[in-house]
Amino acid sequence: MSGERLPSAAAATSYQREWFQEVRGAAAAGEPIALLNADAPHEVFRALGIPYVVNQWWASVIAAKRLAPQSLAVLTERGLPDDSQQYDALGLGAQDLPPEQAPWGGLPEPAFAVAERSGDITHRIFELWGQRPGTETFLLSRTAAVPAPERWWDSVAQRPDEVFGAARIDLLAAEIRELVAWLEERTGRTLDLDRLAEIMALGNEQAEWNRRTRDLIAGARPTPIAVTDSMPSVMVPQWHRGTQWAVDAARRLHDEVAERIAAAEGIWPGERRRMMWIGRGLWSDLELYRSFQEDFDAVFVWSMYLAIAADGYARYDDDPIRALAARFVGLTDLLYVPPMSSSWYVKEALSHGVDGVVHLVADDTPGSAFISQALEAQGIPVLEIVANNADSRSTAAARVKERITEFIRTRVAAPA
């Protein structure tokens, strides 16, 4: 049994801590930093040399430090809701925690806060960021998933127009150019398109390594790594997408997985039930994922982070800004809008030999019923849990562990 931390996961976490302190140092020295939503075009900031912190990553740190309730309480004190889109809002509340409570020393005040206008709430949160002294907000349009083809993974990298529609990509590309001009005006820097093209190429290379890794894991029995390791091993490099470090980290993960498979190493030798976790990670209780091994030989073999990194990010286009627009125009639609989402989860479940699915449904993600239905139609049982992954009050109320236990016991048969 492999119970120790995967070296690439430990390395990624360590790298992230060091990097964050470098960002704090840069900010203290007067460098502008940015707060970006996960669906904002990070690569522009990398190309301009502007360090950025991703809102959802920061929220995962806050939640992991068990500071979500206090962060949400800060919002309440300001007359804002503490029960609305908590994942996106945690950082805003945490920003005004007492310094001694702030995770990792605290997030420096960003000069720039950038997000897509997705849904009803995210842009409101980023408007509030823009009201903080020294912070300006830039909001990008978020158009709807029309078209929404199945089997998008076959064409999205080379022919994104077929998946998202050329007009939508053109609109976002134009807005990214506006964003670039806005940043250039404020920083005095100039975007080098060749540099951006290089960053996009490195991102594609990273995606290819993630794809190989995902394919290895899908075919391996027993599963060689824990999802609690694949999450940081994949996501920390994702936040550094466009760097050689991130490519090397993705390759390192691949090689570690390949070694474990070659050595027939699994995280649980008695693996009998292969579980899939659909939805955002439960950052405040990562131990949950391994807590069904002993009683049920149930192992979580899949989470969306590696899979979407494998299938959803690569974009090949000679125009790096258009390629970047094609990456972000509908990235989360791939995860949430049926039939794009449902067909993909079915593909992943079948290729990974999944026996049961836990589907964490958040209020702000559409299409959950269609995902669950599509999997059940394939004979794969699904447990839907409605809860907010970043709010421990929500997950406690949802009795997550208790319900998964019951689900496995009653609906997830171990293959003979």
Place this chain on the structure above:
Amino acid sequence: MTDAPVIGIVGGDVPRQLVLAAGAIPRRLLGSWSGPVSDRAASLLGAVDPVAARILTELLAPAATLPAALVVCNDSSAHLRLFYVLRLLRDEGLPPVHLLDLPRRDSAEARRFAAVQLRALAEFCAEVTGRLPTAAALGTAADAEREVGAAVAALRDRRRTTPPAVTGTTALAALIAAQTLPPADAVARLEAAVEAVDPAAVRVHVTGSGHPDPSVYAAIEQAGSVIVSDDVDTGDLAWFGETAGGDLAAACTHLADRHFTRAVAAPVSLTAERAAGARLRAAAGGAEVAVSIRRVGDDGPAWDLPAARKELADVGIPVVGCAIADAGGLAEVRATIQALRAGTAES
């Protein structure tokens, strides 16, 4: 009466002239503040504004009278989610459905995108009616829609007189009805919205969640208040009277431009837009008190409330905030409105 096909519209972004010029009647599908949500609608939509769930419930009802086609606006996350569901249910006997996806962030490219979207809307309507809008049809539709716009403006003026010449409940009911009727009938309905109002009633502005029916207005106006203005998209900010000349291409370009310059109260609006709109309209209506109503399941107004308080405080208008599921929970709001008028309460 008309034999023109009805196109059901969810949301507030559709320029009515385009639908009329295609030979159809635009009928806003609004849902309601109360009423059942079917298990199926709840399961398909998940956690959304229950008004959208009631719209789906009505569409899926066995004996539903369905429009010839459906247009859903991307002006709220609930509406977008409803569109995604309706798109997947097209084999279940529902009418064809089309999404009107107008961006909110103004730019030359966004206006081009919006014009293309409006052209696609016209083409979708033409698939139903067999009539792509011509310049002549657009002109005729414009004449009819301008009449409606004039009647809406006159109603808005009647709300603002001292004393008001119509209650908020009656005005909203007329505005909502007008969004479901052919133009001539809409004008008659709007012009009929006149009544005596107690001159001593507290003048109230309503902001926050949209209102699919006047029940909440009626509950607020039960005891000594009159709603003289609002910034909701079925009320003062319903998109009436907008017209464009020329051929279809010119009309779509003009209407796209107007989309970015008109006042909007959509769930996807910015906080700053909502707060500024509330201030402008409350002041124009001579409101003494504002009520910010957040419907449970519609989170935007909760995020907007502090900004709304600040903007309205700048013009001396206190704000009463509340979160309600239906019209039944407003006794405290009514009491607070009276107390604010009497100077015995703070907002």
